[in-house]
Amino acid sequence: MKQFTFKGLMAPVFTAYHGSSQQVNCEIVDPYAKLLKSKGVAAVLVNGTSGEGMLQTVLERKQVAEAWSAACRKHGLVLMVQIGGAPFPDVVELARHAEGLGVHGVLCLPELYFKPKTPEKLAEYLKNVASHCPETPFFYYHIPMFTDVNVHMPTFLDMAEKVIPNFRGIKYTSGDLDQGSACLKPGRIIFLGADAILCGAVAAGFDSFIMTTLNICPELSEKIIACMAKGDVEGGRKTQRELNDKIATILKDGDWVSAMKKAFNESCSLNLGKTRAPLNFQ
DSSP, X not given: OOOOOOOEEEXXXXXXXXXXXXXXXXXXXXXXXXXXXXXXXXXXXXXSTTTTGGGSOHHHHHHHHHHHHHHHHHHTOEEEEEOOSSOHHHHHHHHHHHHHHTOSEEEEOOOSSSOOOSHHHHHHHHHHHHTTSTTSOEEEEEOHHHHOOOOXXXXXXXXXXXXXXXXXXXXXXXXXHHHHHHTOOXXXXXXXXXXXXXXXXXXXXXXXXXXXXXXXXXXXXXXXHHHHHTTOHHHHHHHHHHHHHHHHHHGGXXXXXXXXXXXXXXXXXXXXXXXXXXXXXX
């Protein structure tokens, strides 16, 4: 089984579309990967929330993952692929596909219709998925504001580690830093997914991050982490306020994904197009 030792900054990449046709544009993936590498981002998450994975067909998700797999090999980036958010047979197909690509890790949402209400039920669902990519490090995607699955994460983690052989941790996208901090243990990988609380999370002990703004202004997150590492708490807080102000300005243009994608397009020479329905610019 592969090991997963990555720590640091992982960008949840956007999916590009061709103009008004909204067909997936895989040609732009290579220059996108090159851009992120030049900004100090060493890893990417594909087909997550920012990547509109749940708005694509299984075939499109495979095509996007394949394009990123090639680009990550070329540019030396760590690759994680989000496989959840679809009917169970499709999640299984995406799990097998990700393992076939040799990705560094897979991330998986919970069942979104028959929502698990207990840590036991969540662990059971993920165990069934993970059995189809047994050689690939497996992570759970905790984002209760979208999934409405809000089981106690420390309890779930203890359980999942016992019953899922390739389980390695979670992406924690929640403002509940108290519960998030309780998830931290040696050897366990907990990715923070909440840009606005980075400073506090670093102080609490987080060392791995998957945040949308890493596509646009990774230097701010890097500065927050550096300030906290050298004990410059005031510098960290000041930069966090700067990042949060930037987020607030970006969100004036619409929902999180659409506005962030628009901000990315305006921040560089790449144009990834607009988001798909039901997401759109306001």
